[in-house]
Amino acid sequence: MAEPSFVIVGAGLAGLRAAETVRAEGFAGRVVLIGDEPHLPYDRPPLSKGVLDGSRSPDSTRLRDESFYVDNDIDVVVGRRVAALRPHEGTVELADGTIVAATKVLLATGGRPRTLAVRGADLPGVRLLRTLDDAVAVASELDPGAAVVVIGAGFIGAEVAASARTIGCEVTMLEAAPIPLGRALGPDIAERYGAHHRARGVNLRCAIGVDAIEGTRRVQAVTTTDGVRYPAEVVVVGIGIVPNTELADAAGITLGNGIVVDETCRTSNPAVFAAGDVADFHSTVVDRRVRRESWQNALDQGAAAAMSMLGKGSRYCETPWFWTDQYxxxxxxxxxxxxxxxxxxxxxxxxxxxxxxxxxxxxxxxxxxxxxxxxxxxxxxxxxxxxxxxxxxxxxxxxxxxxxxx
The missing domain is CATH 3.30.390.30 (FAD/NAD-linked reductase, C-terminal dimerisation domain)
Structure with a gap:
């Protein structure tokens, strides 16, 4: 009988947590952790905070040292993309044609930033922030006095604005909703959080859309739907993420607001599981299906999915908890x-x-x-x-x- 092999697609927090858990539970088969970025698994929360304002080095975001993977016999494949799941064959295929045996697969593929569909959104100096390389690129352009426009006043946008102001940038933050962070915090606290940003010098504009991003060889300004033009040497777009469901979709796995999983993190294919930002699950806390984009959910659900892959799973009960540091x-x-x-x-x-x-x-x-x-x-x-x-x-x-x- 062939050695059992667990393949984890996505080398973020959920994927790493799953790999740690199966080894801690005594799984003796092969564990392969595959990520399409050229980095060992790292922590995302510092990217919009310490990495941007210079208080954290990029290397300090690593979740585990390289020796951890060696000591725990976890094969880490970085900088390579999974092209296809073949659960009926018990394999996954990488973009270069490599075939990897996979008795069971965990999809911890996360999401990618939503892009802004306006003229000029592809100009140099217009940045998205999701990966470590994104954060390093943005940080390199946040010089004291630089004119920075942040589009989106959710948690990522607000953290970028706070980091840029800490450095000494001149910051404008644009939000389509009537208040910043309103969907997450409710109006009472959201209004007060907006006041904190304004008190620290952020030009916060709400209930306003972006009409165009202007520039020739590089971004120079952002024009809003009310005709106001904001000078910009750097633009950071933070308007949410889109779950990476393409592999599951191509494999015929059921999708909803992400990859649909049951109470044990199993997808519609019994050999495939999902966890983290990409998983659409039934929350026992609110009694409806949700998709959580949080550090705590990635940590907990990654472990829960690993237990289910081992045949030891039980109903996943989330612990809704979130934090943000600004100023x-x-x-x-x-x-x-x-x-x-x-x-x-x-x-x-x-x-x-x-x-x-x-x-x-x-x-x-x-x-x-x-x-x-x-x-x-x-x-x-x-x-x-x-x-x-x-x-x-x-x-x-x-x-x-x-x-x-x-």
């Missing part, structure tokens, strides 16, 4: 708050340190905190336990939630 503000979000939830404030919401708790019929459903990490961590445990928590306890900053709710 001296650390924002953390736990749970899945909805706009109709009741909000309880702890601390002054107009300050740089507060927490908002979200209650639905008395049950804690979410928490968003700025510079209150202990409160958010405590809230996460209560959210996952579906605990009813008195509003007066949540509102009192002198009460340690970790102790009060044991």
């Amino acid at each position: 001296d503000l650390k924002l953390q979000m736990a749970g899945t708050p909805e706009p109709t939830d009741d909000v309880v404030w702890r601390g002054d919401p107009d300050s740089g340190e507060f927490c908002a708790f979200y209650l639905r019929d008395g049950i804690l459903t979410g928490a968003v905190g700025i510079n209150r990490p202990k409160d958010v961590r405590a809230a996460l445990a209560l959210i996952m336990a579906h605990k009813a928590v008195p509003a007066e306890l949540l509102a009192d900053p002198s009460i340690d939630l970790r102790k009060a709710t044991r």
